[in-house]
Amino acid sequence: MSDAKQIFIKDATLNAADGDQRAFIRKALGGYYVNRDLQKARYRDWERARDAASLAKWTAVNDLANQLEKFTANFERNGGVVHWARDSAEARAIILKIAADVNAKAIVKSKCMTSEEIHLNDALEKAGYGVVESDLGEFIQQLRGEAPYHFVFPCMHVKREAISELFTKHLGTAPTDSPEELTMIARRHLRQLYVDADIGITGANFLVAETGQISITENEGNARLTAALPRIHIALSGIEKVVNRLDDLAVLLPMLATAGAGQPMTCYNTLYAGPRKPGECDGPEQFHLVLLDNARTRLLADPEQRDALHCIRCGACLNVCPIFKNIGGLAYGTTYQGPIGSVITPHLRGLKQWNHLSSASSLCGACTDACPVRIDLHHHLLHNRRNAMKQSPSLFDRAFHAGFGFVMKRPTLFGLGGKVFRATLPLLKKLPLPYMSAWLKTRDLPAAPAQSFREQWKDSDHG
Amino acid sequence: MRVSLFVPCFVDQLTPQVGLATAKVLKRLGHAVEFRSAQTCCGQPSFNSGQWDVAREGALRTIEVFRGAEVVVGPSGSCVAMIKKFYPELLKDTPHLAAAEDLAARTFEFSEFLVNKLGVTDVGAKFAKKVTYHDGCHALRELRLKEEPRQLLRAVKGLELIESEEGESCCGFGGLFSAKFPMISTAMVQVKGGALARTGADFVVSSDPSCLLQIGGWLSREGKPILPLHIAEVLAHDA
Numbered sequence: 001m002s003d004a005k006q007i008f009i010k011d012a013t014l015n016a017a018d019g020d021q022r023a024f025i026r027k028a029l030g031g032y033y034v035n036r037d038l039q040k041a042r043y044r045d046w047e048r049a050r051d052a053a054s055l056a057k058w059t060a061v062n063d064l065a066n067q068l069e070k071f072t073a074n075f076e077r078n079g080g081v082v083h084w085a086r087d088s089a090e091a092r093a094i095i096l097k098i099a100a101d102v103n104a105k106a107i108v109k110s111k112c113m114t115s116e117e118i119h120l121n122d123a124l125e126k127a128g129y130g131v132v133e134s135d136l137g138e139f140i141q142q143l144r145g146e147a148p149y150h151f152v153f154p155c156m157h158v159k160r161e162a163i164s165e166l167f168t169k170h171l172g173t174a175p176t177d178s179p180e181e182l183t184m185i186a187r188r189h190l191r192q193l194y195v196d197a198d199i200g201i202t203g204a205n206f207l208v209a210e211t212g213q214i215s216i217t218e219n220e221g222n223a224r225l226t227a228a229l230p231r232i233h234i235a236l237s238g239i240e241k242v243v244n245r246l247d248d249l250a251v252l253l254p255m256l257a258t259a260g261a262g263q264p265m266t267c268y269n270t271l272y273a274g275p276r277k278p279g280e281c282d283g284p285e286q287f288h289l290v291l292l293d294n295a296r297t298r299l300l301a302d303p304e305q306r307d308a309l310h311c312i313r314c315g316a317c318l319n320v321c322p323i324f325k326n327i328g329g330l331a332y333g334t335t336y337q338g339p340i341g342s343v344i345t346p347h348l349r350g351l352k353q354w355n356h357l358s359s360a361s362s363l364c365g366a367c368t369d370a371c372p373v374r375i376d377l378h379h380h381l382l383h384n385r386r387n388a389m390k391q392s393p394s395l396f397d398r399a400f401h402a403g404f405g406f407v408m409k410r411p412t413l414f415g416l417g418g419k420v421f422r423a424t425l426p427l428l429k430k431l432p433l434p435y436m437s438a439w440l441k442t443r444d445l446p447a448a449p450a451q452s453f454r455e456q457w458k459d460s461d462h463g
Numbered sequence: 464m465r466v467s468l469f470v471p472c473f474v475d476q477l478t479p480q481v482g483l484a485t486a487k488v489l490k491r492l493g494h495a496v497e498f499r500s501a502q503t504c505c506g507q508p509s510f511n512s513g514q515w516d517v518a519r520e521g522a523l524r525t526i527e528v529f530r531g532a533e534v535v536v537g538p539s540g541s542c543v544a545m546i547k548k549f550y551p552e553l554l555k556d557t558p559h560l561a562a563a564e565d566l567a568a569r570t571f572e573f574s575e576f577l578v579n580k581l582g583v584t585d586v587g588a589k590f591a592k593k594v595t596y597h598d599g600c601h602a603l604r605e606l607r608l609k610e611e612p613r614q615l616l617r618a619v620k621g622l623e624l625i626e627s628e629e630g631e632s633c634c635g636f637g638g639l640f641s642a643k644f645p646m647i648s649t650a651m652v653q654v655k656g657g658a659l660a661r662t663g664a665d666f667v668v669s670s671d672p673s674c675l676l677q678i679g680g681w682l683s684r685e686g687k688p689i690l691p692l693h694i695a696e697v698l699a700h701d702a
Binding site: 325359360363365366368397401404405408409410439448449451454455462 | 470474475476477479480482483490497498500502504506508509510511513514515517520521524600604631632633635636637641642643644645646648649650651652653654676677679680683
């Protein structure tokens with residue numbers, strides 16, 4: 001069993017038994033379902049909008065090399081500098097070098113899951129830079145010393161009282177149970193940090209190839225301050241975030257907001273095109289973009305699962321996933337939680353270590369129905385399971401299914417086996433058998449009937 | 464019409480009454496019913512476990528068993544989805560794809576067959592009980608059957624249908640998932656089973672016997688006063 005799997009089983013078991021926490025998450029998502037459905041109803045046809053969004057991403061991802069070239073040419077024409085990073089280490093090195101080149105001391109960062117993926121904060125702190133998260137949820141998680149729980153709602157699992165205590169402890173503020181006051185505390189704390197920061201690091205929701213702009217979506221205005229106030233702006237993005245046309249955002253931005261947060265549009269949608277130009281009164285002196293591969297090209301090479309690169313990180317699949325709702329985001333042990341995380345993490349970090357996430361699913365398909373860009377999520381979990389079995393089959397699984405297959409090919413043996421199974425079921429229930437004892441720990445099995453269907457069936461009665 | 468029954472392997476061994484009820488309803492509607500005893504399992508446990516070689520053998524066997532059958536009807540959204548949706552995927556790069564697609568086109572889930580193929584919603588059943596319906600995920604999302612079972616239940620004399628909260632939530636069965644990750648599976652059935660019990664219904668009805676095994680197993684362990692019942696058993700009830 002891989003280390004990651006052992007930790008997963010331990011954490012998932014603990015969390016699945018925590019009824020209070022599960023109820024809290026369910027309640028937190030309750031308002032989202034109502035708002036999402038209200039907003040979806042405002043579309044003339046949500047399903048056709050999904051087709052359009054999916055097509056926009058399909059077109060870009062299936063022409064990725066050309067679109068990236070077009071994007072970078074336009075981005076550089078706007079005055080930005082593009083850096084290519086093959087993996088996390090290269091991306092960290094690039095960002096550390098920029099920081100050293102500009103004699104930076106303080107760094108402010110807005111929400112960027114790609115920076116979580118490359119463990120950027122650790123690297124920056126080790127190199128002696130102060131780095132502060134400016135998104136409220138990420139700021140709270142940073143103070144807690146915990147990874148994001150959900151890649152859109154990073155601290156959705158934290159109760160208000162806990163946030164108040166956290167602020168009292170770290171910022172010395174008076175306890176309060178008012179969400180507005182808590183927000184104001186963070187806001188007052190962060191304002192000066194934007195002014196003092198030398199570098200602002202952001203993510204990117206979309207890279208628009210035809211204009212060379214990056215599109216950033218946010219609700220708090222913190223990404224705008226992060227991008228505009230410090231003298232250096234570094235954006236970090238996966239290479240799959242490209243869209244071909246500015247018009248594509250007309251469908252992608254509202255769908256991102258509706259699917260992800262139940263909003264008609266996210267509060268702030270900004271397009272960034274290059275650093276401050278002569279005569280302009282604000283904006284950074286330098287604008288760098290780090291484009292990260294980190295095994296995305298491996299996924300691109302797999303036609304069966306390439307559509308996982310369509311993901312716009314809205315989080316809709318997490319919000320409807322019964323696994324996510326019952327084990328929580330931290331148990332995954334991944335940057336990207338929930339169904340999309342279970343699909344892509346084996347590609348990004350190794351199938352052998354991470355296939356258990358694909359197995360830990362009832363394959364209910366709620367995620368696939370929720371995905372605004374129509375990623376075939378739950379079927380990809382099946383594909384990962386198949387690939388894992390080809391790559392490194394477990395002996396137990398192999399033997400179990402070989403035995404199963406042997407019996408299934410022989411109806412007489414199947415009938416006989418069934419008979420023995422039914423006759424000995426009361427005894428089997430008492431033995432420490434794999435699967436059976438796991439089932440019986442929380443659930444009963446019906447008493448076995450004396451006769452099977454095939455024993456009771458007579459064709460003559462039904463002709 | 465001559466209907467060939469597709470009886471899931473665990474229905475055969477654990478809940479044979481579901482298979483018998485399916486046959487009874489079809490016969491009552493005037494159809495001839497056969498059971499081809501060479502059938503065993505559709506191969507889904509192996510398919511879901513990534514053992515596609517083993518599953519492929521199961522698929523080829525099942526295709527052979529039902530060769531020449533006019534229509535194949537199964538009382539399980541899950542096992543029927545295996546034939547209709549996943550056999551073609553399993554066999555797509557083999558010479559057997561056409562045979563898989565041919566079987567898929569002739570195979571129907573029980574409620575789908577009654578409502579969409581036969582155009583029948585009232586099968587002449589009487590059942591004066593309060594029931595709530597559980598959508599199995601395969602029926603709901605792979606086969607897109609939501610209204611069909613409800614139309615059938617609404618036409619049953621005396622039956623009161625109550626919808627539950629968490630209506631479209633998974634029960635947590637997921638085949639071997641329920642035993643490989645029992646803690647997650649149990650958390651899921653707590654959510655689902657709790658919502659079903661709160662409806663105050665006498666029975667939870669579903670087109671999927673595997674979901675009923677999970678839900679019924681948990682309800683029984685928790686001592687909740689609501690019993691699992693397959694939709695075929697409700698529709699077979701005429702007294």
